[in-house]
Amino acid sequence: MPLKNRVLAKFYPTPHDKADLEALAKRTGQSFSELVCRLTSGRQPMAANDKHLIVRDLLRINADLARLGNLMKLILDDESLVLPDGMDFRGLFDSIRETQILLKSKVRELN
Known part of the structure; x- marks a missing residue:
């Protein structure tokens, strides 16, 4: 096609x-x-090896972003936490999600 x-x-x-x-x-x-x-x-x-290394690095970055999102969720689940004024956790979560989607699309392009 x-x-x-x-x-x-x-x-x-x-x-x-x-x-x-x-x-x-x-x-x-x-x-x-x-x-x-x-x-x-x-x-x-x-080189095939270069492609493998690039994919590996992109997947590592994606895993780091997932860990960051999980840590932020733990912070938000803490009932005693008082968030500072102007702290935009929702925007940060959205930014992490958009970056992960972009990384995954780049990995698919390389494979």
Whole structure:
């Protein structure tokens, strides 16, 4: 199924060049199309290991945000707590949730 924001671009490599590109795509964990797009736009192919490290770091950040949200919930559940004036916990919770959604979408893009 073609994507709406993509166009078909054909090129005719030699069989040897195509085999080299397919091998590079396999080594880097990218599709053939993604690799050719990166190379023709002047970007370096992303190494499979780099992608793994990026995903790992994004998931760690997501876990940290979840822990922060849980700690904030514990604070709010404390009946004796008096919140300082102007403290916007709801806005902070919303910001954490939006950031987590963004991180998850980036992880899906990388996988």
